[in-house]
Amino acid sequence: MSKIPVMEIFGPTIQGEGMVMGRKSMFVRTAGCDYKCSWCDSAFTWDGSEKEKIRMMTPLEVFQKLKELGGNNFNHVTITGGNPALIGEPMKEFIELLHKSNIEVGLETQGSKWQDWFYLVDDLTISPKPPSSGMKPDLELLDDIVLKLFHFKSNFSLKIVVFDDVDFDYAKMLNHRYMKHNIPFFLSVGNSNPGEDGDISSRLLHSLDWLWGKVLDDPDMNNVRPLPQLHALVWSNKRGV
């Protein structure tokens, strides 16, 4: 396969989460996922509901679409999904194409599959799914991915979405597992109703207050960084911004 299955391309917008929070970025969302998280906010990438919108595009076509939308008004692209790690060689070519234009690349994946092009990503977020998702991440595979990135000195982070106490304990177990490597470790407060209309900021801030309380009470979580989805605070649940 020399093409990328693209669900949507949009931006420029603000990256509202994780290790480059606040950075202006274009977004490329790939289609397809090997998980089926119960609360997936991008289920349209894999559940068939919007399959007529998927475009098979070459790396150059994606690049051209980004330039058409963003012009010179960006120097960072975020690749998300679905799970972009399902894509091999064309993703590597795409990242190299962006680097040739001095555009940095961020990417998020759940850590269920390794790709050698992970080493090329400028800011990589590995986001293992907690129990509330209904998924059971393969932790030995995750160890393998984390240690490879660590030894390569990749600029990467772990990010766990936390909806409830059980998720928090899962995050704590993972934090303990990798603590000696001093890897940036983010918690992201779950958006329990991604379809809700209107201003959801007070509900999300209330959840963040809860998560901050959990972290502040726990001496095993001194290093983690609990953060909101800023775009959801500012723009609520709008898509494509």
Add this chain to the structure above:
Amino acid sequence: MSKIPVMEIFGPTIQGEGMVMGRKSMFVRTAGCDYKCSWCDSAFTWDGSEKEKIRMMTPLEVFQKLKELGGNNFNHVTITGGNPALIGEPMKEFIELLHKSNIEVGLETQGSKWQDWFYLVDDLTISPKPPSSGMKPDLELLDDIVLKLFHFKSNFSLKIVVFDDVDFDYAKMLNHRYMKHNIPFFLSVGNSNPGEDGDISSRLLHSLDWLWGKVLDDPDMNNVRPLPQLHALVWSNKRGV
């Protein structure tokens, strides 16, 4: 002087701003400032209104107070002011004391004065004050500080508070000035009424929406990261949290 003028010590709480946003941290606020910003949210550190609360403390006394308050429930301390860069040798000793206990140190200063101990700080934020503050930063001195930190490969960032279009243009000028060094560059949306009671989150999110719009419209600001003061969103204007 072998003591540190301490205004307040509190925590553990969450660092709501800048380069380590979300990190659990203890706070040490020093007394005294060489600036008088119009909108200073810590004017009590320098305007005499709370001068009876200032304690002259040795580095060891500050350390002991931190341990008394936070126990083992922190591994990061944020030093802020006032302007902590007014303090020389005792600050160096204090940072070394924290490092001996494997506690990381963050520090924020406006960049009006150099100290050799800047090199010891684990995350250093230089925050030159924009026109709305009424201050006129010495840009040659600032260049000197920024270049020293850059050549030492310090983990530091620039952060500009933005209240209005004039502040934004000032941030743009500074971004242009240092762009070739690729220094992390944050914008922080100004809290125009730090004394306001009650829930201020919708006003602050509205201001952030405005700032995001300015950044998104400006191809000269592709690298900057506009962020809120998260603690003000979650906890409004409470002091000591």
